[in-house]
Amino acid sequence: MTRWLIPALLLVLALVSTASLLAGTIWLGPDEIVAGLSDPAPNLTAMLVSEIRLPRLILAILIGAILGLSGAVLQGLLRNPLAEPGLLGVSGGAALGAVIAIYFGFSATFILASPIFALIGGFITAGAALMLSRGGGTLSLILAGSAVSSIAFSLVVLALNLAPNPYAAYEIMTWLMGSLADRSWDHVQLGAPFILIGGFLLLFTGRSLDGLALGEAQAESLGINVGRTRMLALFGTALGVGGATAVSGAIGFVGLVAPHVIRPLVGHRPGGTLVPAAIAGAVLVVTADIATRIIRIGPPINLGVFISVVGTPFFLWLVLHVRKQTA
């Protein structure tokens, strides 16, 4: 069964990616795109696709993939289906780092400041949440993540209020709710290296996560270095989600939904969820991005808002489901 899962997911991703290039404020047909791209002279269609839609699509794929992957790794590490970078406060910490970098001038002097600050912020919050929840069960994990997340986000608001630029306060919503509007290749260049390196680190945890299904003691006895796995998960998440947050703001729930949907399809083997969850996460974010671009009721919806609207009921259902199982 698992043999066709990844190819099937890749096919779905290819389909929504194509839709992403066609859809938007100005709908394009596939023939127009081909004609435009093959024309050597600059033309509107080629510009739209290459300068606006393509970088946006690539960002959506990278961000969705790293969120899905990180969620899968954290759930495997903590043996808890409710773990994900958003809930653990990683996105909040990363947003705080990026806000400080951008609004207090560090990004102006050093272009990589925002993803680096974001990664440090994400690392601190993830570490804090993990430390606070050691030994406790699901409840302490959610509480720790909630506490850390709240602190991080209130610091984001504080930082934006203290920022010299008076428009900073108006840009809070973008940071807290995530957005891919008007992104360009600049953003891809900034975020992609961090996302790719983080993802690379996370992929190495697969085997260890399988062993952790038997608990930490047995995993250690099977030769798994649980401490090193934890560090890989932490660094990979901080790097990847840090890079993603630096270019798009905080996006949550993808890391919760994608692995959860995938897990039964791979026989609940935690190591098997990694790659499919990454692809599923990419599909989710690309689809949500298309939706925000074509839904034209009222003012434009932020990407993060849309995903939250879909993700929150899912999260509530999941909490009840987990409670029923453990009760």
Next chain:
Amino acid sequence: MKRSGLLVGLLAAALPVWVSSAARDQHSEAADKPMRIMSMNMCTDQLLLSLLPPERIASVTWLSRDRGSSLMADAAMKVGVNYGLAEDVIRQKPDLVIAGSFTTPATRGMLKRIGYPMIEVGYANNFDDIRAQTRQIAKAVGEPERGEALIADMDRKLAILAQDRAPALRVASWDRSGFSASAGTLQDEILRVAGARNVVNEPPASIYGKPDAEILLLTAPDLLVQGSPYAAEPSLGDMVEQHRVIRQYWKKGRMLTVPQAYYVCGTPQIADAALSLRDQMRRSAVAVRAPLPFAER
């Protein structure tokens, strides 16, 4: 004969009343002219600072000291500062408070309740509003002639523009949140009187509720107008304002500047901005003879 006599008689009867009330007005004007005026709104600050010398101004808001959004920042430095709070009124004891419709409602409400001398001034969206508000404030502070002088200067410049517009180039105003200067804003008025064709008010841009970068490419305006002064204080909006496509196609030779201080508040100085814009457009007209490479015709 009889009718004209009646008329003269009536006029004669009315004359003493009329003269004495005029005399009384003049006398009361000289006595009632406010000497310590406090403005609690950045836009009313601007007008007040243009109309009066520093000695008669108790304070203006702290926002007027910011060069980025205030044309009268230097003048604002010479007078006191307030933060729009009732405590400031108590401390500074002005004899007239000028508030805007967006000044803290709690403060306005309280001043109204205790009957403190206060006038409320609305927000200016077009030249008529500017004239009306200048007159309103000038009258309240007892300097109607100064007000008329400022308005006359503005009208003179507008008349010059009406005779001698810039070439009708297609222009878009683009800032941190994308397109700006839609119809009904002061910024649009500046573009209009300078002679520019604001693409956001024409199809295809006008069809879309929230035109974005894709529409920018579709409309392919000859020139871009930007006005944000906060280059030294970075923000997330920079990524949109300095979008890659803008750096590539408009930054060199197709970029015009109208400092936003000219249109955040409606003051008679707005005409200077329109003149400057016209001159910039003239200088660019030669360079932009060719359309943008990806423009669709």
Next chain:
Amino acid sequence: MSALTLETVTLRRGPRRVLDDVSVTFAAGRLTAVIGPNGAGKSTMLTVAAGLLSPDSGTVRLGEDLLTALPKQQLAVRRAYLPQRAQVEWPISVERVVALGLLPQLPAFGGLPDAFRPAIDVALDACDLQELRDRKATTLSGGELARAMLARAIVGDPELLIVDEPTADLDPRHGIDAARRLRARADAGRTVIVAIHDLDLALRFADDIVAIRDGKLLAAGSVADVMTEPMLAELFDVRARIIRDADGAAIRFLE
């Protein structure tokens, strides 16, 4: 096949000595039962014996090799450890649980190589799990889960097998089955160390006994030598009687 030797092992937790100068040898090809009252240090001794906890002083050797000198992967291949009340945290199939025992031998990426499948079948057979191989581990009963865990421990055929309380929560039938399977491993030449509360099973199935109390070794040797009424009375602070009849021996504790 190698013996496991602890030499003057001491482990402190705070001011307490959880293991106090313990020296003992667990022989190869024999089943050694570690017995003692609650809190005596049985679990800690097993954890140290497994190389998962380093003693503050003393050494642990598997054959000639110091456990601390062995690379983690190699040790994982040679030694299997089952903690008390071993659980599975995800609803994976029994077959997958058993396959996890082969983790130390697998490469970092990729699925299970086909070469390993026969070993899994052997382990499933040995623990009577063929019918349950596709069932989700979280839906198993106590006895079934214990069998699955044991299968996962023996699938890699380790030379050292350490199990902490294999019969806890098991009914008499399943308890005997578990003991029998451990016995079979010892008979195959492996070193089997078991911490156990059920002394009757220890009497019946173990070759050697290690008795520990308050972190100190009280007695170590063959069942016949060590399992005496005075030793049991001293170990558990309760009067004991060993009843022998045609069916075997049993221990009765008296007030």
